[in-house]
Amino acid sequence: MSPATTLYRGHEGMWMWVVHRTTGIAIFFFLLVHVLDTALVRVSPEAYNEVIGSYKTPLYAIIEAGLVAAIALHAFNGLRVIAVDRSTWALRHQRQLVWAVWIGFAILMLGFLPRHLMHAFGGA
Amino acid sequence: MTATAEAPAKAGAVPSMTVTLKILRFDPDGLDGREPGSEYWEEFTVEAHATDRVLDALHKIKWDIDGTLAFRRSCAHGVCGSDAMRINARNRLACKTLLKDLNPARPITVEPIKGLPVEKDLIVDMEPFFASYREIMPFLMTSGPTPERERLQSPEDRAKFDDTTKCILCAACTTSCPVFWTDGQYFGPQAIVGAHRFIFDSRDEGEWDRLEILNDKAGVWKCRTAFNCTEACPRGIEVTKAISEVKRALTTGTV
Amino acid sequence: MATEHEFDVVIVGAGGAGMRAALESSQRAKTAVITKLYPTRSHTGAAQGGMAAALSNVEDDNAEWHTFDTIKGGDYLVDQDAAEILCNEAIDAVLDLEKMGLPFNRTPEGKVDQRRFGGHTRNHGEAAVRRACYAADRTGHMILQTLYQQCIKQEVEFFNEFYALDLILDGDPQAAGEDGEVSVSGVVAYSLASGEIHTFRAKSVIFATGGAGKVFKTTSNAHTLTGDGMGIALRAGIPLEDMEFFQFHPTGLAGLGILLSEAARGEGGILRNSEGERFMERYAPTIKDLAPRDMVARAMANEVREGRGCGPNKDYVLLDLTHLEPAHIDAKLPDITEFARTYLGVEPYTEPVPVFPTAHYAMGGIPTTVQGEVLRDNTHVVKGLYAAGECACVSVHGANRLGTNSLLDINVFGRRAGIAAAEYANATDAIPTLPADASAGLEQTVASLRATVRGDGTERVAQLRRELQETMDMNVQVFRTAESLAEAHAVVKDLQERYKNIAIHDRGTRFNTDLLEAIELGFLLELSEVVVAGAEARKESRGGHYREDFPTRDDENFMQHTMAYKRADGTVELDWKPVVVTRYQPMERKY
């Protein structure tokens, strides 16, 4: 048995790679499920509404918020990655751009979350 | 022995201190009753000056405490590329890392670089790394008759690949790359740096042969811009930039 | 017992000299290169400033002026026929490297750029001339990389991390006399990775193992520069030439010894003492800071001695670059300024850098002819044995090497040795079988290794080495006297005794670097004795060898090379060899 080695202490770039990869995988699996449940519209309105109805729980609302967060992070970081490969300026400022990604992400979530949670928990 | 172990220039000003090194050992022979191939952490405490390098501390251990500790080193000032290792969980050259730049309050962890087979303690098998380097045909390729005098090259053209000529093949970049760790099939950033040095040399005519190789499965597209390589390079080479320039050459079809 | 290999040519060492030789020899004959380091780790890669050649790309220059400078710089102990070859072939040597792809700095017209360097002058000393071809302050790095790249192209066969232990000769070099014949049979090497012994039988063997700077404590040399090749030759009965001539480079980072290239002064850097005075104006009025290294190093040591040193202990002087444009420094001297920042925390843009002489280069070594053939006495060669680079002494550097002439030396004579070795091999019928007594010798080598590893000695390798280096720094450095040398001699002798009782901690077979350091220390101890013995016998001051008790050059008695032999009983015996003079009569060396 070999003893635990340390975790490599990469900087922002490495962690954003981890984030990008995990969010990408998460979104992919969500998408599989999402297409399947949407496909129920082809079966019957009742079937669809039943499944969708069961999604309208607080737990699912939080999962949904997580999904939006994942997409936002993945998308903004995707733009950063594209920029880094295209422009030397972006490449040299990639660490600042990581902060830009997080700030953009924060703004989006601040705008989205209250309204979404209102919808989800605010009754109706 | 290194002279730094003794009082360096600003002697009076340099306080001495006690540092602990926590080293990941690998014993291929199975000495002192260990299983051959056992891996274990071992701590050593040495007296050092703040201006000493990690290499000096390793030497103190090897020379005065435990002669079995094995690591590579030669030049001791960051130009030969022998002593890349993981110090406090980051790839660095032991001879270029001053103790004072690490937090001496906690043990300094020292491990072999990651992703290459360990042979003994901090020594890894460098063959796969050099094989990738050889793969990209790192030598000038020209056609036509050899000129009598030098091939001319403007200072501007010379500047285009200056950065990547600095590479000392230390492997700090390649073994810091999370993609390289995953399956070990990626050529790794160093091979791209090595290719870049020739692709952007105006005298060279083999750029498309090399680009062809880097266009492969194990090539440049594996890079996920994690930037560990650039941050690890002891020569300050903008490795990710070089990789980007190679990608750009491949997408635009022009060098 | 030992794995056996057969080659036409075996090259020991993969620095600049070894790989330059390999490029020639592998084109002509089946060649192997064995090296204790990966080729790109060789210390040629540390060379900074440049490589001399009278290309006349930026200023009028010619090979004859270069030859004169080399001979005068070497304080007339240079073999002039060899110096002529060196300087005449310099131009092609640089152009060859350029054609191999070496990225030299360029002039605006796109030609190889050139810079000034110590001791290189126009028209026999009129003024400094721009002769050094360079790639920033990484010239050696570029040479090493380029040669390695060419070796990859030519698929040269490397045995990396193979440590040469012994040379197998057919015949005894010291007993062969006038008519006898001694020839090479092969090399014994130790594989670091497996701990196995390998024998390489070969028609020719080239030694290119580099310098021996680790004899001293403060040195610009790598930890691995332990003079193995010289030591192996000496033990095999081959003499060493001019070993007392060791170059102390003026500008090592104070306390550390890490080199700051002479290019720093070539680009305009100035040495100052504690009074801020540009003291070299007093020692060399014409070329000042660009005087040859021995003169500058002595001047610096003298300033410190006379109390004009800087710092808390007044033990160094300052290299001032602050008047240079930061952009210029970045373009021409990026690495060395980085060294000052990293290791001393000094910012060279704004602060002068503390410097002091550091042991740098062995002018002496294994004596060879201009074809690289190794001499076993003043005239006879060992057939099939060659040497090139810093471990060899063709004597182009005499008593003091000019900066940039070594990178030139390794290329010119590395190439020559490679060609000669391959041609000799091709003219020889069969790969020699090992002579009858060789296997006994081999067994002895293995047995002694085993004994060392298993032994129960008590002396620590590191401790002996420390004591050796300290005594060498103290007594055999820039200034030497009969007393200091006698002291050093006694210490070395004592250390040699204690060496017999060393302890090896590591009892493993794989990557036993502990054992390796012990073997290296053995070579260092033997070479130190030769250095000291030569210095004691040479009762004059010439080039890098300065005797305070004999402060002047004595052409009458000492215008000759020292030849040191190790006799069977372990004593070092000295002999002399005449200097080859072609057209330059000794003159007083003034700059």
Next chain:
Amino acid sequence: MMAQAPDLTAPKRPVSHSTLGRAQRWSWIFQRVSGVVLIVLIFTHLFINLWSGDGINQIDFAFVAGKLASPFWQWFDFLMLTLAMIHGANGMRMVIDDYARKPAWRATLQWALRIATVVIVVLGTLVLFTFDPCPADADPSLLPSICEDI
């Protein structure tokens, strides 16, 4: 003497075509191009479904069917579906390549991925284009308002 030296301004050798044909390169470009397009598509999708109107609560058969009755949204969703699936599957392919070391295991995963992707894309497309917003036998209260006209 300099006659043989190359002209500094001479162009380098032209592009070799096989180089431009490699899949890795197209895959890389595709990730970027599709990523940019997906941003527009996905954010619009999320905005309409989760933000505007009643947010998550409004989603039911009527809502979906109402949207899908229009060819614009049909094509919009089709593009989003295929791009996202190919982008995602291509990404997953790289992830599998990186972590699945055993060739057999790797091949299995890659095939599973391919099959899943094709199934989902085909299924999704069928749903989008064969979808009837006003199924005849359904409870009219569940249907979108457009069905009242029929």
